[in-house]
Each structure stands twice: as structure tokens, then as C-alpha cells.
Amino acid sequence: MRPTFRGELLALLPSLRGFARFLARDPTMADDLVQETVLRALDRMAQYEAGSSLKAWCFTILRNLFLEQRRRGKKEREVLAHYEQQPPLRAASAADGRQEVHELEVLLWQLSPLLREALVLIGAQGMTYVEAAEICEVDVGTIKARVSRARTMLHKLAQQQAGEGG
Secondary structure, three states, X not given: OHHHHHHHHHHHHHHHHHHHHHHHOOHHHHHHHHHHHHHHHHHOHHHOOOOOOHHHXXXXXXXXXXXXXXXXXXXXXXXXXXXXXXXXXXXXXXXXXXXXXXXXXXXXXXXXXXXXXXXXXXXXXXXXXXHHHHHHOOOHHHHHHHHXXXXXXXXXXXXXXXXXXX
């Protein structure tokens, strides 16, 4: 099982990094989260149940690591609170000319963290509702409700933005 496990874990790195960047909103912190996730997954390889979703298992580890870090230290909590309230700033070097992507990103960060997380897991990461529920440690129905509310809120926010712009 070891070579297969490691190969599957390696294949998950891009998805893990994407989810880590979503959570951390800082590339360096995201890389640290992914590195620690991989180390913990390898260390706890014997705990992984063959046949279950390795992606969901690793995303759970990553999310729990992020939440542990979030709970640590007053300064970290202040920074994260600031990030949750402010839309991300795009670096000039990262600007790719896709205004729609930028607008969606701004709207996405106006959602509550729970709705945003559910939508990213299902929409951007392509996970099943069951996998997302495992990661968030909630019922499948809760994830479905969060995704539905997130989509509804995004639609309303987009309409409001269109009304203000036009």
C-alpha cells in the first residue's frame, strides 16, 4: 500500500495547495500548510482506511491544521480577522486581465467563511458533498444547505454590484 499511497498523495498536491491558498490567503503559509499536511499524512499512513477518499482525508488534515494555527496566538487571529473582512488585493504581477474572475473573487470574499468554504470545496475543488461534509465535520445536508445559500448570496451580490455599476 505504501507506494500507491505515496503516489496518490503526490497527485493531490495541486489540489491541497489550492485549498491551502484559499484558507490561508498567503502563498507562503499555504505552502507550509501543505508541507505539514503531507508530513502528517505520511506519519499517519497506517490510520488511513484503504478504499476511502484520500483526498477528503488529506483535506481534513489540512483544514484541521489551519484551524489549529488560527486558534494560536492573538496576532494570528487579528491577521485572519482582517483577511476575512477585506477582499484580497491582487498583486500587479498577478493581474491576468480577467475582470470577471476578479469580480467573482471579490464577491466570494463577501460570503461568510462557512458558506465560502463549502462553495470552494464543492465548486472549485470538485469534491462530492460527502467528501466536503467529512472535511468540515458536518452532515451532508448541512453542506448542501451552505452551498445553496452561498450560490444564492453570490447571485444577489452580483445583482447588487451590477445595479451599482450600471
